[in-house]
Amino acid sequence: MYGGSVMKTEILRLERVTYRRDNTTILNNLSMSMMKGDIMGLQPLETYGLEELLSVLTENPPLYFGYVYYMEQCVNAWNAARHERNRISVIGTRSTLVGDLDILTNVFVLRPGFRQERISEKMLVRQLQPFLDDLGIRLDPKTTVDRLSPYERVLVELLRAVVAGHHLIIFREISSVISEEELKDLHRLLRHYARRGFSFLYISMHFEEIMQVCSSTAIYHDARIDMIIEEDFRGKSLPRSYYQDYYNHVSRRLRRCRPDKEGEEVFSAELLSDDLKGFAFSVREGECLVIQNMETRIYNRLVEVLTRENDVSRVRFAFRGKQEDGIRRRKMAVLREEPGKTMIFEDLSVLDNLCITLDHKLPSIWVRKKARDSVREEYVREFGTDICSRHTMDLTRIERLRLIYMRVWLEKPDVVFLLQPFKGADVEERYQIFKLQEMLLKKGMAVVILAVSMGDSLAIADRVIRLASVRERLDVKEYRYEDFPKLPGYLPWVDVYDENMEKEPVL
Amino acid sequence: MGDRMGKNQKYLVNRLYLFCALLFLFGVVMIFLAETGIVQGRRAVIPGLFLILALFLAGGYRWLYRPYRMLNEQFSRFADGYISLEEMSRTDVLLSPEMERSLKQLDSMNNATRNLDLSKRQAQYRALQNQINPHFLYNTLEGIRSEALIAGLDNLADMTELLATFFRYTISRNETLVTLEEELDNCYTYFKIQQYRFGSRIHLEVLKDEEEWNTILHCRIPKLTLQPILENSIIHGIELKMGEGTVTIEITRTESRLLIRVRDDGVGMDHRTLEELNARLDSKEEEYRESHSREEGGVALVNVNNRVHLLFGEEYGMHVYSMENTGTTVELSIPAVREQRKP
Structure with missing residues (x-):
């Protein structure tokens, strides 16, 4: 000492x-x-x-x-x-x-x-x-x-x-x-x-x-x-x-893909339960809406209400203007948190995992081998590799994510709810998730991201709604694409919007 | 007797002989019991025999398999360059006495080669020192300085003075450990010389822990530890960068350690180069170091790290952190000592 x-x-x-x-x-x-x-x-x-x-x-x-x-x-x-x-x-x-x-x-x-x-x-x-x-x-x-x-x-x-x-x-x-x-x-x-x-x-x-x-x-x-x-x-x-590749990819998207405000409104929801009463939102074809919840309590309630089947007392859904139960009619898909872990059936083969939700589109999928083979080819066309000959347990984290998103892509619902899609993902996985979300949007699906942490959601968002509870009342703030630079500077990707907003879009 | 027995059990081959002999004895007893019919009608004997067999297997696992695995891991560490030959031969268990002798022989051969190489380098260094003749060098530099002053070339005069100060510290002083204050002074001298070349492109900052600074300055570190790291930061970090760059020296003292961080905001290095550099710093393969160090950069860092390992042990040393286009941090950890230590 x-x-x-x-x-x-x-x-x-x-x-x-x-x-x-x-x-x-x-x-x-x-x-x-x-x-x-x-x-x-x-x-x-x-x-x-x-x-x-x-x-x-x-x-x-x-x-x-x-x-x-x-x-x-x-x-x-x-x-x-x-x-x-x-x-x-x-x-x-x-x-x-x-x-x-x-x-x-x-x-x-x-x-x-x-x-x-x-x-x-x-x-x-x-x-x-x-x-x-x-x-x-x-x-x-x-x-x-x-x-x-x-x-x-x-x-x-x-x-x-x-x-x-x-x-x-x-x-x-x-x-x-x-x-x-x-x-x-x-x-x-x-x-x-x-x-x-x-x-x-x-x-x-x-x-x-x-x-x-x-x-x-x-x-x-x-x-x-x-x-x-x-x-x-x-x-x-x-x-x-x-993360140069990821950054370049996002920047290109920001410059190229301004949200199409004229697209058809494919989904709307009106919340009726007491604590979320008065909150309603709609989303258009190929649009990505991020609903960020400033309190975990609101997030949990929202997830509970939106993903529950046939709960007409607490939520009202409308698909392309008609009120109906989206989950039952497969017009709505929900990807849970960490889907690579929670949404894969380990005991089923990779191909069975891919086809598991296609029964309403192709009722004979389990009888016709040809139909399943074409699904397999579709996967190879999209990602360049064939994973169907491998065991489900042997898939890498990125392959698992691709499998789940491809399942939804094949199903083609009107709207896809993603619950905290970037949770637990490293840089490479985040880049892949971004590309997979882009794939869904390109197919014309509407994507609604529900999150407590913004994560990388801003990179793909066309619109952001921030929900907070102020004196027991729900406070809703909506940010359109052009308002993104007004979001707090510590959020990931806000600086990229700042940079890109100045530049002319590349068409 | 017990000691001799213990020494014999150091070798796995002896343990194996003993194990086989006991197993053989057990087999003979089993056959004898079966032949004589002693076990017939005695139910307690069979579980007893199974128990003895289980004890044999457990003993085999504990006395043969586990030490074998440990020895194997030790060989693997040596092959990967984590430990030296000397450390490897210091294990509790060895395969056979012949193997122990071979390892010792290899170690002494290795030491002989190393000593030869060391004395060769020492002789070269001495010859160079004699050739230079410090007094002649300093007198000449002083002469140049006077001429420069007379001619009104102040910059040249200052530069010559700095060069003389730098050489006086580097060549003339023979201590192994110096105070951090002296080492920092040498860094400032070196930096000022480099500033004549780079101008305002390079900056040096020393982050001081005000409360501890006085104590820190009196801590002893191996001579010529900081300056080579600083040189490395300037040459490989800042020089290759467009625009200005800063080298920051941060020194922290804890109860047991002195932590020196030299960071630059230069070009940094890619992940692969960083991995190779850190592997070289920690590798025990002298030959590997020799053959690579002449061709690649980072020789100074490897030398500093070797000296720290030799003086203070393997728990201390250097680690490099870097990121492309962001910068490099060299972290050196040495024990916090004030008294001179003999290597």
Whole structure:
């Protein structure tokens, strides 16, 4: 020790970490470090090895080479593995709380190291109160976790980590479960706790989001950290060399495809349920409408109402002017969040997965092999590769996405609802999703994107509706294409609209 | 006796002999029991025999298979260039005594080659130093400076003075470790010399942790650590860039480490080049380094990293981060020491 000044503490250091599993190198020569009180961003350009990186950070698995230091102590090394868990919390899109138990039990009693045999609830409530006051939130400690909103769940997980004294807390893609307003509030809390010595690793697929809160950003590419971009060192967006093709493609679309305002209105919806009453929207042929919900509660209600079959008491649908139930008549398709995981039938073949919704168009599809073969050829024509001879489980993430979007493309409904289509997608996947959405629009389908986080939706949008709740009333703001530059500057792609709005469209 | 037994068990081949002998003994006992009919009518014997067999298999897994896998991984690490021959021969288990002897022989041959190469380089360096004759060099530079001053060429005079200061630090001082302050001064000198060439195109910033700065300046680091990194940033980063560029040196001290980051906002490098450079920095293959370093860039970084590894161990060293058209950051981690350490 030298002198009496406060020394910086290195909270985390990964030194040339190489991690192998089943003789395959997953993490390769990865180095990074974080100081106490840092809020560091991590942007994965692809998700390969990300799970393993989190496992290396939290679980200390045997390393092929390298060293891991936590709080300046070597906790894992290639030649001396300890295999004890590090006191690091990961807060992600899925809850790690026990749903049936109340906040108090989750925060205190389930904590490793809680040794009291007789639990005094009163005392625990008293102990929790200062933490709640510190967070600036009002929560009844006896509320069951299942009854919490997604944002409250995130706050309770944060509280649990703080109470447990975890010095490093990792947030993983949190913007896909909480709204923009809630995210701003969470950022405020992160800054508050960072000042008190907690460190945060903030993993997000969007550089613009990371920039709002982080002091530095690690660019994760090919299972390595390529670059640490410091706050004073970075431009407005992620260096374009990493997504040049995607950027060029979007720019070309922005210049070429101005929304066709004269197209026929194919779908309209009028919400009748109490909390969404008065909200109505319509969408035209080949138009992409993005409905961004500033609160997760509104998003959940909207998804529930719009995707439920035959719920005439809460919503009224009209297709090309006629009122009818779209789902039953297959005039409406819904792609759930992360469709590559949630909408593929693993036990069916790839071709069966492609044809599964075609029975109303081609009733003999399951009898006529020729019809199925032509579907297979159609896929090859669109994407250039034949995946039908492979097993469903062997498909890559991008092939899975293509399979699902192709299924909808073949079905050709009037309107397609996409629920958070960019959730969990890395740069390459986002580019593919963008192209797949373009494919649907070119076929004349109307696309409605429902999201809490704008993500890359703005790149494909022709119109944006932002929904917020102001004093218990629904506040609806609509942005037409020419108004996009007026959207908040931190949203991804707004700067590209800014640039392109000046230029003449290329016809 | 126990020690000798333990030493014998270091070799997998001995363990295998012992395991086979015990297995053979077990087989003989089994046959004997079956032949004599002792087991007939005694139900407890059969589960007992199965238990002994299970113990054999568990022992085989623990004493043979697991160490074999560990040894295999160690060989794989060596083949991939992660560990040196010396580290590899330091394992708890080896295949046979002959293998141990061979490894030692290989290591000593390798050391002999390395020592030979080192002494050759040292001799070349000394010869160069003698040829240069520092006093003659400094006197000459001083002479040029005086002539320049008389002729009114102030820039030339300053440049000559800077060059003399730079050489005085680089050639004449023989310490292994110097203070960070001295190393930073040398960086400023080098930077000023480069500024005569680049003009206002290059900038240097040193980010200071005001509270710790005084302590940081007195920390000891290997001599000529910072200047080669700075040179690398200017030559490979800023020089190739259109317009102005900045090199930022950031030094942070933690309880145990001194972290030095030299970043430039130059041209950066692509993902593949970065991967190769970091692999070269961490590779233990001396020959690989030698054959590649002459042809490719980054020699200075590899040399600095080698010296840090030799002085402080494998836990410390250098890592490069870079991104095309954004810049490069070289991060050096060394222990925070104030006293002179002998290598």
